[in-house]
Amino acid sequence: MRGKFQWEHAVLLLALVLLTVGTYIGLAVAPPERHMGDVQRIMYVHVPTAWIAMLSLTVAFVAAIGSLWSGKHKWDAAVVGSTETGVVLTGLLLSQGMIWARATWGVWWDWDVRLTTSLVMFILFAGVLALRASVDSAERRASWSAVAIIVAYADVPLVYFCVRWWRSLHQVQSTPETVDAAMMLPLRINAFGMLFLATWFIVRRARLELAQRQVEETTLPERRSVEEVQHA
Amino acid sequence: MSLASRELPSVAATMAPPRSPADTPAGAISGPSWLNNLRAMLAKELLLEWRNLSRLGSVALFGAVTLVLFSFVAPPQAGARRMATAGFLVLALLLSSTLSLSESFRKETHHRALTGLLLVPVAPSAIFIAKAFANFFQLVLLAPVLIPVALVLFSVDLTATSGVSYPLLQLLAVWALASAGLAAPGTLYAAMTSDLRGRDVVLPLLFFPLVVPVLLAAVKATALVLSGDAMGQLGSWNLLLLIFAVVHGTLGTVLFGYAVEES
DSSP, rough: OTTOOHHHHHHHHHHHHHHHHHHHHIIISSSOBBBTTTGGGGHHHHHHHHHHHHHHHHHHHHHHHHHHHHOOOHHHHHHHHHHHHHHHHHHHHHHHHHHHHHHHHHSSSOOOOOHHHHHHHHHHHHHHHHHHHHHHOOHHHHHHHHHHHHHHHHHHHHHHHHTTTOOSSOOOOOOTTSSHHHHHHHHHHHHHHHHHHHHHHHHHHHHHHHHHHHHHHHHHHHHHHHHHHHHH | HHHHHHHHHHHHHTOOOOOGGSOOTTOOOOOOHHHHHHHHHHHHHHHHHHHHHHHHHHHHHHHHHHHHHHHHHHHHSSHHOOOOHHHHHHHHHHHHHHHHHHHHHHHHHHHGGGHHHHTTTTHHHHHHHHHHHHHHHHHHHTTTHHHHHHHHHTTTOOOGGOOSSSSHHHHHHHHHHHHHHHHHHHEEEEEETSSTTTHHHHHHHHHHHHHHHHHHHHHHHHHHHHHOOOOOOHHHHHHHHHHHHHHHHHHHHHHHHHHHHHO
């Protein structure tokens, strides 16, 4: 394994190039928004973060079904990688949204549909990570976190609909027809950059999980026997 | 011990012939043996509830104490107190539910009783439905204590509400739907966390964000019953509570087998 080039590093390199180019165009080339001015430029990182956070958690959901269905370690490793990446991205999404909200709405936080849904999603999946950290048995850790992810993911639409019936401050989604082409370009470049960066994180974390599992399986019996000897 | 000696024969009498694990996928529901399993599990849960009524009393007392504490921090104006009643009442139910949920599986982990049931074999889905029903039943039984306490503490007159016919029945219906919404996912999570080191932290951490729809819908529906439903919105909030309970009840029935399977 050591010294062997792994494909995800090429993806990371591509991600860094795309994010650098996209951010440069977003900050220096794209025009400022008519009403918000330069503050709107946070969109070039905020919207890609939102898309890729949702995508990561969707990958976690699919991997959780795969983990329960097959019981194979690689699915559980994918669950860990995508859940942790999704939670970090959702945390970043909330932070960026708060900065944008302070500048445009005048408040750091509002109990709006999308903010509330994102916050609940963040806590739901962070809870899954807390559950995972509390379970010693690797098999149980895999099946319980898969069950918790499926339940949490199924809950997100319900959370969305229940808070949607309250008044909303957040704008509706923009489309290519409502956004200037000069703004769409950096948005798309950064979205792909974020996608590749998240892919790198997910794959690296999954590899780490598989390696940890291998270590646990190989060293635990020895430890157990030492403890047994000491106890005796 | 006496309970086990009285209960196990009835469960064993209704059990299906032993099957290989490949024949019994987690949560499988099929045939009359499953119904027998469910009937035996329901009887067991209700018997346990009957023999642990003092436990239910403690949970009800806990809920009443939280309402008293909420009344201390509620604004002194009568109108503001009435408006806050729905939120405090549903929060009291939510906090009480964590006590009863976490306790519901603790007795199953003693002497590995749950493992014994699974080895009989009893269908995991039957165990889940019976346990969720028992938890639902417990939460519904809190209503006769918590609702009067809240109405008295926050000076709410149910006969004065407009646009709602039979307000007490409507309030009980909201309470029952909210209880179902809490019991369905709560039972699944309680099963997973009952054996953990930090179960008292992990269960609320998983459970509270999950039941946000129940919290919001139940608060809104309760507020409509208490303060009048001029726009006829009560039905839609009740429907949301029902959908939540059905979705999570179904998920729990399907996934429970994976949550309790032995590694």
